[in-house]
Every structure is written in C-alpha cells, then in structure tokens.
Amino acid sequence: MGDVMQNHPAATAARKSRTLRAQAAAGARIAQLLLGFACAFLFWYLTVDVWQLPRFANLPGPSEVFSEWFSPDPIYGLSFYTPDYYWHILHSLARVGVAFVLATLLGVPLGLLMGWSQRVREYVFPLFELLRPIPPLAWVPLAILMFHGTETPVIFLTFLAAFFATALNSMLGARSIDPSLIRAARCLGAGEWRLFSRIVVPGALPQVFSGLQISLGVAWFSLVAAEMVSGEYGLGYLINTGYSMATYPTIFIGMITLGVVGYLTSVVIRLIEHALLRWGNDEQGGRS
C-alpha cells in the first residue's frame, strides 16, 4: 500500500508541497526569532545610545559592547581575540560539567530508588525534603569551611541544587510509571532487577530528562553565584570583576556569553534525550 502511494504522481506532489510547507514554517520560525533579537537590541540601542534615559545612563550601549567584543585590541582587556575570554568560558564549563555529571550520577540512581522502593523513600525522602528548600547560597559558609582551595567549594555549590532537582524528578519519574506495566512485567516473569532496569529506568527516563534540564539550569545559576563569591576565573567571576573594576562592557560580554553557552549545554542534553527516547519521538497518537 505504501509503495503504491509513493509512486503516484499526486502523492509525490503532496509530499513536495509538504516539504515546502515545512521549509516555510522553519523559515518563519527563524524570522520570528531574528525579529525578537532585533527588537531587544533596538530597545537597548534606543534607551542607552539614542535617548540616553537616566536609568540607563551608566550602561554601555550595544555599539560599545560589540566593538569591544570584536576588537583585536580591546580597551578593557577582553574580547574574542584574547585567550582570557576562552579561559573564563572553559573554567565555567568545566565546573558545571563536573558538578552536573556528579549530580546526575548520584541523583538519578537515588531518585529512581526512592521512587521504586517505598523503604528507601521512607528513609531518605523526609531528609531530602528538608534539605532541598535551602538555597545554594546558604551553603556558602559551609562549603568554604568544608572544602579547601577555590575549586571544590564552587563545584560543591553548583552540584547541590542540581543534585536535588535531578533526584526529585527521577523519583517522580519512577513513581509515574503505569502500575499495569509493572504488573504485566511481573506476570511475564521479570525478576526485581529486570523490572528495575527494563521497566522502571526506561519508563522514568522522560521525567529524568526534564529533571536534567532543570538541574542544568540551576547548576549554571549556582555556578555564577559561587563564582561571584570566590574564584579566579569563570564567567561569574568575569561579570563580578567587570562591576568592581568598572569595566562595564565586559559585564555585557560575560552575560551574553553565559546565555549562549548555557543554551548550548541544554541543547546537548536535548540531543542526548532525543537519541535515547526514540520511542517518544515516533509515537503517533499514543496510548489511550
């Protein structure tokens, strides 16, 4: 049936018009996106450079920021051409990377176990719920007292919030699995380990990944906060010194870079998710 349809001229035409429509839709999306950016930059440009509104008087305008950013010889010492710029990015990326991987390696198994086993949940969850609402910044003194050097406290703070977000969502994921699936697997002879590895883990995976997205967001959030408190490199440090040294264009460079790098890391997670959750992608209509 499919083969017959494919060779039919009407079907070919239909398919062509479908691709065209898809391309048009993608084009429209990009246009909207560019328009959004253009508006934001126009606002920035008008408020700072043209109207010079009082509240914006101390801020650098887009022209100043971008000429600094693309300058081989930047006035304030940081641009695309200086190795320092990449050194900051690399430090932040490495810290987030280590903290995020640790949070995932510890948070996902713990969360799944909490969701799967009532016993584990009863032991761990109350403590978990007590610690979770404490903001990462409240841990700063403890982090500094516990860990020596500059790197480990920063990584610890970045790890904390990410860990809680990951564990909580993994637990919810494991608990959200349709009990009839678990019953069916049991009935078909699956032992506990098989049940966990083949039913609970894949069944929880969509929620685990939404947890990872949240976790990554809070990891960046706490990283920048931690880097502002301590550290010698990193985008948070860059933004903070930009303020204290009054090199204002550098603040903007740091902020925009943070946005772009943060976005790219979340894209990486999404790509991994797509690769792992193929069954969710070509599902048509879903289960009733």
Place this chain on the structure above:
Amino acid sequence: MTNHVETQDASVAGEATRGFTEILALYHGFGRGAQRIEVIENCEFKLKPGKLTVMIGPSGCGKSTLAKLLAGYLHPDEGSLLIDGRHIAGPGKDRLMVFQESALFPWMVNEENALYGLLASGQVGAGARQRVTALMDRVGLGRFRHKYPGALSGGMQRRLEMVRALVNEPALFILDEPFRGLDAMTRTLMQEHFAQMFEEGRRTALFITTDIDEALLLADEILVMSSRPMKVTRRITVDVPRPRTVAGMIKDERMKHIKVAVTKALYSEAIKAFDGSSRAVAAAGFEKFLDTTQ
C-alpha cells in the same frame, strides 16, 4: 519455515491437557468495617483444559476481581484456586492475562514487547524468535515488528498483547474484557482472530465479557455470574462448532436457544440492580427484548 510453524502448532495442541483450573469455596471482599463490601461469595467452578470458557456477568459484579485472584495479583480471603492441582500463590508465567487497558511497554519495539516474557526468563533462542515472527505475521503485525507500540491502533495493540501472552505458552490464558473500547468493526475482526487463534492453539482460556453475542461467538462453555456478591448462577455448554459467525448464529436453532437461556439468566441478575417501579419498567423492556430474539 512453514513446516516449523506447523510442528510448533502441533506441539501446542498436544499441551491442551494443561490448565485444569479449580475454584473452590472462594470468598473475597474489599475494605473494613462499614466500608466493607463482599465481592465474591462462595464461588465455585472448574475450567476444562483446552476449552474456551466465557464468563459473563453484569458490570461491577466482581469479574475483574476474580481475574486478578487467578492471576495471583490478589490473595483470596478464603477458599482456594488451583491450576493442575497446584495452589496459586502469586503471579506466574503459567497464567497470563490480557486486560482491557493496554499494558505494552512503550519504550520497546513491538517485537521486543512480544519477546519480553521469554527474555525475562532467558529462554529466547532462534526458535522463539521465529515463533514470534510467525505469530506476528499471522495477526497482521509483520510490518510493525521494529516499530513502537505507540504507532499501533487499539486493535493492533490488543493483538500484540495476545501474541506476547501466547508465545509464553501459558497453561491458562485469562482475558479480561480485552476488546472493550474497540470500535464495532475492529471488535468483530478481533473476535474472529481470537477464535481462530484459539482453535489453532487450544489452550485453556477464560474470557471475561459483558457482551452476550461475544460470549456466544467464542465460548465452549458460558458461566453466567450473579450480581455482587458474585458466584456462578448458570453454566451453559455451547456445542456448536467453530468458526461461528453472527449471521450464522441468527439462523441456528441451538444458538437461539442458548442465547435465550443466557439472556434470561443474566436478566434475572441485572434486574436486581433496579428497585421499585423502575424494576417493573425494566421487566417490561426485557419481555419485549426476548420477543425479538425468539
């Protein structure tokens, strides 16, 4: 390949002696104190090996509860359930169940779903794979082997679940309203499919339904259940050869008699749900209905 399938079918037919099921003085209820409801009360029956027994009863009477007891998900308050002389202590692969709700694993491709029981017990060899392939072809799922269940229609999902249960060669096959919620056309096709699959395998099966025509189309034996608390009120043997069709059943005198008998037994239970004046109205409606069947 064809030979292989035939020998498999022959060996399956040889196993028809498995699955002798006895339900003895069974009691089950839910809740405590004032909330307590007795769902099954002194229920007794036997399932003959190699026969398709259809259990029919008003909805809410306790059929699914009984199915869960048989599957081993629930433990009875009193009484015993035996399969081939052994007590049912918990879920086991000798009894497989197909529910009204789909219980396919959405993250496994259809073939993996069908193989799940064999994979779980580490019995999957080339022979098992071939059998799954043959069975999937038989029920029209051959092209969907490497697709995910989400891409299947409701009727296809139900067929895949049957394949998954059948490849495990359960001694007792329990189906709890498996075709409920399917549209009329698909439902008829599924009934024909199922009757055919049963004829080829002849494994002991308990099929639960609320639909009289479905019962008549499929059953070797019909158990009519009372309303809650549930027990067997009538046992009717349907000795009409398969394949049966709805059209054929309308003409067949034996079938008409059986239908009237089942309807009457079911009616006398259903009417208990009505009270006072509405009972008289329901009774009048029932008389009219009987006229049309005779």
